[in-house]
Amino acid sequence: MANLRTLAERQAAQPAFGSGHSLCRGCGIPLVVRTVLASIRTPVAVINATGCLEVASTRYPFTAWSVPWLHVAFENAAAVASGVETAYRALRRRGALRHDFTFVVFAGDGGTYDIGLQALSGALERGHRFLYVCYDNEGYMNTGVQRSGATPRGANTTTTPSGATSTGKAESRKNLTEIVLAHRIPYVAQAAISHLQDLSDKVERATHSEGPAFLNVLSACPPGWGYEPRDTIAVVQHAVNSGYWPLLEVIEGHWRLTVHPEPRESVGDWFGLQKRFRHLFDIVDMDLLAGLEETTAAEWRRLEELEARDRDWFISSHGQKWGLSG
């Protein structure tokens, strides 16, 4: 496993994703992209869904990418990757391509949880070998902070504004990681930009998977969430430390929590740093906040039970095969 210094050196020596992009100050997406790509040692081809990353990195005639990069549309990144990966296998078979390639999809939560879910599901079911990375900033940030299926309950967005009769988004977020898990693919994980070593280690395991691998990475969005750009890492740390965003991986169906925050902070600590939740505190919506604390605690207990159930698998030869001995 590469340490952060090694990753930084690789990025500096041969940046797959360079400077000159126009992502916002404090945006979490470049951290995701650079950590993921610096953790992969084979040649990489990137398939990108429409969204912040695509728009900010490829304004014609410029590009921030120095690896093969393809964007077709918003909802079809997994389908495009299916075609590229199938072409790759065909070309390799008939000796028309000498290189190995690792295929990485980058898509936001809108392009993954919502409009791209069908294409993702189909690609996972067909078993194409690629790493799908969802950079999850909990909303349609590129179009101006609209709610998505990943937006948490209570968040103020431009399509779920708080007001006299509204406390922001009324619905809970979708658990996409578990939807992906239902496809029984070899490798599924959640990561966050506050824990880059953890993210990098997961990428290494994911790319050794014999089938599709999926990473759901909590990113952060200063204008969309309402905090100062310098606080990006701190904000996401609270998401992890409160148990709101568990860092976990599920390998061949076996669960493991990769970070155990002790003691766990309250969800209020995570919400309190962001303007999108400010109204919940202003109106002292204690029911909603208390409900969120309870839901988060119950989910954490469930994950700990799954982890305890699968502990033996990880310390067995199975775990060693994935580089996780003991």
Added chain:
Amino acid sequence: MTSWFTEKPRDLRRFHVLTGGQAVAEALRQIDPDVFPVYPITPQTPIIEAFAQCVADGRSHARILTAESEHSAMSAAVGAALAGARTITATASQGLAYMIEIVYLAASLRAPVVIAVGNRALSGPINIHGDHSDGMLARDSGAVQVYVTTAQEAYDWMVMGVKLAEHGEVLLPVMVGLDGFTLTHSAEPVEILEDDAVREFVGPYAYPYPLLSEVPGTYGAFAMPEHYFEIKRQQIAALDRVGTVLPAITHAFAELSGRDYAPLEAYRMEDAERAMVIMGSHHGTAQETVDMLRARGQKVGVVTVRLFRPFPRHELAEQLRSVQAIAVFDRASTPGSFPPLYLETRAAVRSPRVDSIIYGLGGRDLTPDDVIQVFERLKRPAVDTEPIFYAGSDETEKER
């Protein structure tokens, strides 16, 4: 008249009784694409079923990517073609409607994907039978569009379509449309060329700028107003170049097969005073009816348009130059205006009298009586007739 039987000695053993769907599948087997992303829809299913059996039997090396939707099938096709693999797909109707967003992108990204289309009515009401409304939905996508008249042509144009799509001056998707059921499901004698001859004709796939190469490229960048217009203009120019590069392809194919194709086919047009323009499988009905009327001493003819995009306006104008009255038969409608083939003809010719005829929607037959009725209408002054005549519909009974 299709005169190719007389031009070259024929080996009858090469003739097989095939449906249009089977003929397309035979072309696929011989072309042997790298990737075939596809989603089933009537009446395209005979194509993909027959080809899947070819692959299962080891008679093609293609990788069939059974997508979960047409949208994903076309998306995968674009990815595969740009990656550097020869890619073909097939669809129809709602399936084409669902993939239409990506057909536009295939043209813009210059992905040379051949798309067989079993032309079928668009819902609603839902209907599985033939018309051209699905193809017309893709009219402005930037794809090359061919509408064939027989199963033989479907086979031939799949082979030529690969060559055309991948031509370095073109690099665009090519849609080969064959009428649903009338062609996809009806059997007729089809000459299948030698496998090696087809493979040599299409040659190896050599996309000039493959994504999977040592030179990293950025594909699908976004363009602001200062660049979008010029990029679009280049794409349009590529489609226009089809008119220049197609003759070499059709001539080479004629040497191979004895069948020489042009963007349109004129039948008994030499001294025609009245003429009809049509596309697709009713071309046979039209030619037979013209023969009947010619036998009665009427100077009538028919022009069948095969290449709809880019539209062969100069060739059509040449054929219709001295015709006094023209009826344009569209198997699609443009609610609120005139249908597509009519508008193309209007833009191409200076004839004083051009009538718009809509026929065959949702699989309705076009009979010789319908065609005769239209030719009779062309004798009457235009002021007596409705601007659009719906041939073969219940309302045409009123005029009989």
